[in-house]
Structure formats: structure tokens, C-alpha cells
Amino acid sequence: MKPRAFVKVGVFLACLMPFILLLVALAMGTLSANPIQDITQETGVWTLRFLLIALCVTPLRKLSGWNEIIKFRRMLGLFAFFYGFLHLMTYLWLDQFFSVPEIMHDVVKRPFITAGTAGFLLMVPLAVTSTRKWISRLGGKRWQLLHRLVYFSAGAAVAHYLWLVKADIQRPVAYAVVLSTLIAYRLFDALHSRRVAEQRLGRGAVLSYSRLHD
Ligand code: HEM
Numbered sequence: 001m002k003p004r005a006f007v008k009v010g011v012f013l014a015c016l017m018p019f020i021l022l023l024v025a026l027a028m029g030t031l032s033a034n035p036i037q038d039i040t041q042e043t044g045v046w047t048l049r050f051l052l053i054a055l056c057v058t059p060l061r062k063l064s065g066w067n068e069i070i071k072f073r074r075m076l077g078l079f080a081f082f083y084g085f086l087h088l089m090t091y092l093w094l095d096q097f098f099s100v101p102e103i104m105h106d107v108v109k110r111p112f113i114t115a116g117t118a119g120f121l122l123m124v125p126l127a128v129t130s131t132r133k134w135i136s137r138l139g140g141k142r143w144q145l146l147h148r149l150v151y152f153s154a155g156a157a158v159a160h161y162l163w164l165v166k167a168d169i170q171r172p173v174a175y176a177v178v179l180s181t182l183i184a185y186r187l188f189d190a191l192h193s194r195r196v197a198e199q200r201l202g203r204g205a206v207l208s209y210s211r212l213h214d
Helices: 003-028 035-064 067-095 100-109 111-128 132-138 140-147 149-164 170-201 203-213
Strands: none
Touching: 003 035, 003 067, 035 067, 035 149, 035 170, 067 111, 100 111, 111 140, 111 149, 132 140, 140 149, 149 170
């Protein structure tokens, strides 16, 4: 196996580990007295972590110059979707027994469920269009624009977490800080690139530069 493929398999297995550990804990009966809540919490928190880890890829690549890392972004994003799907299924199946009236009531009346649903639904087009075929079908620029939805998905996910905790908001706030930092970096980077282009190319060329890089 080539070293690059070896690393890819390693990253894949590392991403799968929370799921494997959850299955092991379930099989060994080492979850708490409320295993459904444990599964919901574990899958929820890993969805959020993978969303944020995927969002870290571009800043890491730009700051470190380690371009190879971009090859893992799709896998990390799809793992966020995978854990999100498990999280949603735990709620729909194990928590609500697919009772449509109960689920609709929750989606409309409980703001944290509304935010979570929005966060998950926003991930669907991202997962669907994550293939090379979709990139060429949409064109790089439109694809990039669509994939900025990931920031809204992560925002809804953080709101979901902040809304559902009753007392200790330390953990959701920590995730909110990480997300805000990533968004601030993205905005700063966009402004900086524009300014550099303005200085290098002169005002007239900025328009064509932003067409290429935005
Ligand atoms: C982007 C999508 C989502 C993310 C990132 C996410 C994340 C989370 C997180 C971090 C938690 C708390 C875990 C903990 O307490 O340690 C959680 C709990 C929960 N989530 Fe989500 N969630 C998402 C979507 C959804 C959806 C679509 C639903 C249902 C429609 C849902 C229902 C729940 C429920 C019922 C809980 C447990 C609340 C409790 O313990 O009282 N989530 N979620």
C-alpha cells in the first residue's frame, strides 16, 4: 500500500473510532442507565466536532502550507454527516419511535430541535454534492458558494447545543468560540486577499481577481 493510501486508511479508522467505541460500550453494557441519552449525546457531540474539524482544514492549509491536508476535508465532512445521521436516527427511532405528530410537535415547539433539524438539513446538500462529479456539474465557484452553507450548519448546531443545555453552558460556549474564531479567520483572510490583490494588480484588476478567487 502506498504511504498516502496508508495515511488515508488511518484517518478513516480514527474517524470511525467514536462509533466503534460506542458499539463496544453498547455490547458490553457499559453505557449509563440511560443508554439512549448516551448515544444521542455521543453522536451529537461528534457531529459538531467533525463539522468544526472539517472547517479547520482550509485555515490549517493556508497557515502551514501543508497542501496535502485538503485531501482529507471531504472525508471529515462526510463523517460529520455520518454522525449527524446516526444522531438524528437515534432521536427519530429510539427516542420518538418514528411518531410523526410527536416529532412535528418537537420541531415546531422546541427551539433546540428546530435548530438541530436546520443544522442537519443544511448538511444534506453538502454531502450530496461532495463528489468530483458534482464539483464539475456545478462549477468550482458555485460549488464553493454552496459549500459555505457549512458555516450556517455549524452555527445552527452550536445554537442547538446552547439551547439544550440547562445549567453548565461551558462546553457549548467553547464550541461557539471555536466556530466564531474560524468565521473571523475566514473573513479576515478574504479581506486580506482582496487588499493584497488591490495593491498588486491595481484597482481595475481587482474585479477579475475576485471573480477567480471568491
Ligand atoms: C448538525 C446537526 C446536529 C448537531 C451538530 C447536534 C449536536 C448535538 C450536541 C452537541 C448535543 C449535546 C451532547 C451532549 O450533551 O454532550 C445534542 C443533543 C441532542 N440533540 Fe442534536 N445535533 C444535531 C442535530 C439534531 C437533530 C436533527 C435532532 C433531532 C431532530 C437532534 C436532537 C438532539 C437531542 C434530542 C439531544 C439530547 C438532548 C438532551 O440530552 O436533553 N439533534 N445534539
